[in-house]
Amino acid sequence: xxxxxxxxxxxxxxxxQALFNINLRIEEGETHAVIGANGAGKSTLLRTICGLLRxxxxxxxxxxxxxxxxxxxxxxxxxxxxxxxxxxxxPSLTVAENLMVGAHSRRTGMWTMDKVYELFPLLSxxxxxxxxxxxxxxxxxxxxxxxxxxxxxxxxLDEVSLGLAPVVVEKIYEAMPAIIKSGTTxxxxxxxxxxxxxxxxxxxxxxxxxxxxxxxxxxxxxEEIFAAYFGV
Amino acid sequence: xxxVNDIIQGILLGGLYALFAAGLSLVFGVMRLVNLAHGDFGxxxxxxxxxxxxxxxxxxxxxxxxxxxxxAIFGYAVQRGLLNFAMDAGPLQAILATFGIxxxxxxxxxxxxTANSKGLDAGAIETAVIKLSNQVVxxxxxxxxxxxxxxxxxxxxFFLGRTRMGRAFRATADNQRAAQLMGIDNRHLYGMAMAxxxxxxxIGGVFIGIRTxxxxxxxxxxxIFAYEAVIIGGLGSLWGTLVGGIILGVAQVLGDHAxxxxxxxxxxxxFLALLAFRPQGLFAKQVQ
Numbered sequence: 466x467x468x469x470x471x472x473x474x475x476x477x478x479x480x481x482q483a484l485f486n487i488n489l490r491i492e493e494g495e496t497h498a499v500i501g502a503n504g505a506g507k508s509t510l511l512r513t514i515c516g517l518l519r520x521x522x523x524x525x526x527x528x529x530x531x532x533x534x535x536x537x538x539x540x541x542x543x544x545x546x547x548x549x550x551x552x553x554x555x556p557s558l559t560v561a562e563n564l565m566v567g568a569h570s571r572r573t574g575m576w577t578m579d580k581v582y583e584l585f586p587l588l589s590x591x592x593x594x595x596x597x598x599x600x601x602x603x604x605x606x607x608x609x610x611x612x613x614x615x616x617x618x619x620x621x622l623d624e625v626s627l628g629l630a631p632v633v634v635e636k637i638y639e640a641m642p643a644i645i646k647s648g649t650t651x652x653x654x655x656x657x658x659x660x661x662x663x664x665x666x667x668x669x670x671x672x673x674x675x676x677x678x679x680x681x682x683x684x685x686x687x688e689e690i691f692a693a694y695f696g697v
Numbered sequence: 698x699x700x701v702n703d704i705i706q707g708i709l710l711g712g713l714y715a716l717f718a719a720g721l722s723l724v725f726g727v728m729r730l731v732n733l734a735h736g737d738f739g740x741x742x743x744x745x746x747x748x749x750x751x752x753x754x755x756x757x758x759x760x761x762x763x764x765x766x767x768x769a770i771f772g773y774a775v776q777r778g779l780l781n782f783a784m785d786a787g788p789l790q791a792i793l794a795t796f797g798i799x800x801x802x803x804x805x806x807x808x809x810x811t812a813n814s815k816g817l818d819a820g821a822i823e824t825a826v827i828k829l830s831n832q833v834v835x836x837x838x839x840x841x842x843x844x845x846x847x848x849x850x851x852x853x854x855f856f857l858g859r860t861r862m863g864r865a866f867r868a869t870a871d872n873q874r875a876a877q878l879m880g881i882d883n884r885h886l887y888g889m890a891m892a893x894x895x896x897x898x899x900i901g902g903v904f905i906g907i908r909t910x911x912x913x914x915x916x917x918x919x920x921i922f923a924y925e926a927v928i929i930g931g932l933g934s935l936w937g938t939l940v941g942g943i944i945l946g947v948a949q950v951l952g953d954h955a956x957x958x959x960x961x962x963x964x965x966x967x968f969l970a971l972l973a974f975r976p977q978g979l980f981a982k983q984v985q
Contacts, residue, residue, distance in 0.1 A: 515878065541880035553875035555868045566868045569861065570880030615880060 468493040468650055469514065469619055470526040476513050483509040485674045493618070496641075496651045498665035500658050502694060506674040507654040508550050511621045514652070515547030516540045527619070541570045546617030550624040550654075552608040556597035560588055563596050563607055567614030574616030575647055581610035584640050602633035609640065613649075620644065622653040626660060634660065658690060672696045698832040703954050705835060707947030711926075712843030713908065714942030716901030717919055718926035719846075719853060720894030722938050725927075726870045727890040730784060731792050734799040736920030738895055741802050742768050742902030743911050747815055757817040757907055765899040772895030773888040780891070781884050799916060806913035814910040823907065842904045846942075849897055850935050856893075857935075866890060870933075925968040931978025940979060944971075 471489040475482065483506045491497050499507050512518045514525060516537035525533040532540055537547070555563050564578050582589035585606040591599065596607060605625060612620060626634040634657070641664045645651060655661035661668060662682045670678035670693040678685065678693035691697075721735045742764050749760040775798065783794035825837040857863040869876040869886055877883055905911070905919070925945050930937025945964050952963025971979070 517874065517878075536882075537874075537877045538880045538882045541878065547878050549875065549878065553872050553878075555871040555875065557871050558864070558867060562864055562867075565861075566864050566876070566879050566881075569865060569868075611879070 466529050467491055468495075468528060469652070471510075471514070472524050472526070474510075474513060474520055474524045476509065476518055476520050478509075478518075483674050484513065487676060489669065489676075491619070491650060491652060493650055494648060495666050496645050496653070496664050498661035498668045499652065499654045499671060500656070500661050500668060500690070500694065501671035503656070504673070505671040507671055508623055509674075510671070511547060511623050511652070511654055514619075515545055515621055517547070538570075541615050541617075542572070544572065544616070544618035545621065546612040546615045546619070547621040548608050548612040548623060548625070550627060552601075552604045554596040554599070554604050554607050554611070557595060559593050559595055560599070560607055561592045563611050564614050567611035570615045572616040576613040576616050578614070581613060584613075584643055585610055587636075600633075601629050602637065605629060605633075605637055606640075609637070609644075613644070617649060619650045619652060622651065624654055624656065626655065626657050638663070658694065662690075670694055698830065699954075700951075702833045703950045704947055705833065706839065707950035708943050709835070709839035709843045709946070710950060711939070711941075711943030711946030712846035713839075713901060713905055714922050714926045714945055715939040716842075716846040716849060716904065717898060717923040718930075718938045718942055719850060719935065720897040720901075721920075721923045722927045722932065722935070723853070723866075723897075724890055724894045726933055727866050728784065728869070728873075728887050729788065730780065731788075731795070732894075733792060733795040733920065734802060734916075735795075735894070735898060735923060736918065737799045737802040737916030738768065738772075739898045739902035739905065739919055740911055740913065740916045741806065742895075742899040743817065743906030744806055744810055744815075744913075745899075746817055746903045746906060747810070750817065757819050757903055761900060761903050764903055765896045768895040768899040769892040772891040772893075776888040776891035777884065781887055784887075803913050803916065810913065812912055812914075814912045815906075816910040817903065817906040819907045838907065842908070845900065845904070846939070849900060850939055853893075853897070854935055862886075862889065922964070925964070928978055929968060929971050931981030934978070934980040937978060937980030 467490040469491040471487050474487040475485050477483040487510060499510060501507050513520055516535055520533040522531040522534040527543055527545060532543065555566060564581055587603060588606055588610060591603060596604060599607065625637055638660060645664065653661065665682055667681050669676055670690060672693065678689060717739055721732060724730050724732050745764050745767055746757050746760040749763055750757050780791060780794055783791040822838050827835045827837065829835065857866060865876065865881045865886055868879065869881060869883060873883055922945060926941035927938050929944050930941030944967065948967040949960035949964040953960030
């Protein structure tokens with residue numbers, strides 16, 4: 466049984482359909498990257514998994530359990546943590562408070578505040594700073610740390626590199642090996658194909674709401690990815 | 698010296714306004730709900746106390762705990778049973794729903810208790826005074842009221858700053874969807890916010906019921922005072938709300954001193970002046 470199963474998911478916003486018949490299996494411990502151009506439906510896919518978008522219960526199964534109808538706050542309790550595009554840190558709360566709120570679901574495990582500070586040393590001297598005063602990179606680190614505080618079995622990372630300088634992106638991705646090593650299953654969405662492929666065991670490429678390519682990055686050539694990404 | 702006395706009375710009155718305003722500010726802060734029934738909730742609390750006093754023949758002070766519990770349960774139920782759905786429909790629908798609740802409360806109270814003014818009799822403390830000089834006299838009851846309101850605000854500050862649920866309140870105020878992604882059940886949280894707000898207004902309602910008489914239509918005026926206190930102080934600032942209440946209280950007492958009956962008008966004018974020159978309030982939190 467896969468940790469996460471999407472069965473023929475089609476969804477969207479109002480009359481706009483963003484996903485068409487998505488089927489996806491993610492195994493426990495796997496790192497899976499979803500790549501694709503702007504508007505390909507990557508973020509919609511993650512939102513369907515974390516519960517910001519609902520679908521028929523059976524179409525999203527987590528650890529065998531139908532969760533498609535559950536609201537996000539219930540899915541966190543089961544171990545699905547979503548680090549949103551745009552970061553969504555709590556601006557008036559301090560860094561430490563953001564992390565404490567991240568642990569609201571009371572799931573225990575290896576991730577604690579100290580471990581998060583160890584993972585992102587840049588955060589540890591900002592503990593008492595309000596999150597609105599942080600730089601974009603610091604906010605992204607905080608958002609990921611906050612997402613880990615619920616000790617998720619599945620961590621969803623949405624466009625980590627968005628709007629950040631390459632140097633900063635590099636710094637954030639330095640944390641990836643430690644997250645993967647902790648046993649957390651990671652599903653990440655990236656426009657930056659290079660970053661995505663570096664850590665992923667498997668990749669899925671999306672185009673206009675449909676899956677167009679899936680496999681291990683070792684087996685897929687750059688030309689195939691290029692063709693799938695741009696739909697040529 | 699008589700002015701000193703007025704200012705002291707105004708400050709003590711301000712504490713009472715802050716008690717009314719704190720719950721209003723909490724509800725607006727956490728769920729962006731403009732609650733037009735807040736004043737009526739306070740009046741309702743006074744009537745519940747009156748009913749308990751009537752059947753148990755105790756001092757209204759002893760009813761406060763019971764009134765707080767009743768109001769908390771009522772608040773949670775109204776939020777989960779009605780206002781959450783109205784908020785799903787949109788902010789305007791939610792305001793209208795609170796307006797409807799206000800009208801229902803007023804009419805139920807009218808039906809049950811008549812339009813006659815009622816008062817809560819707390820006994821000797823109502824007239825006991827501390828005489829500092831011939832012209833400066835502090836009433837024990839207003840003093841107790843002010844002290845209680847400071848304690849309540851301190852308690853609220855501790856709750857919001859140091860507890861798990863308090864942090865969840867502030868996180869939801871910052872970004873509701875992100876809070877949900879942390880596992881915070883917003884519908885339950887909104888219910889709790891309303892329960893807290895009505896617990897605080899229960900204290901304010903009973904105190905104001907002891908201080909002055911009340912009738913079923915007294916709510917809207919108290920709502921206006923509470924809003925004025927919140928806005929003078931600045932949204933989101935608890936201690937600003939206390940200062941706002943004090944400014945309003947002092948303005949009213951001084952106004953009444955200058956010309957009997959002008960107090961409320963002067964209070965409104967001071968509010969309007971502050972709104973014109975400092976629309977964000979005196980202690981508005983600067984975030985983002």
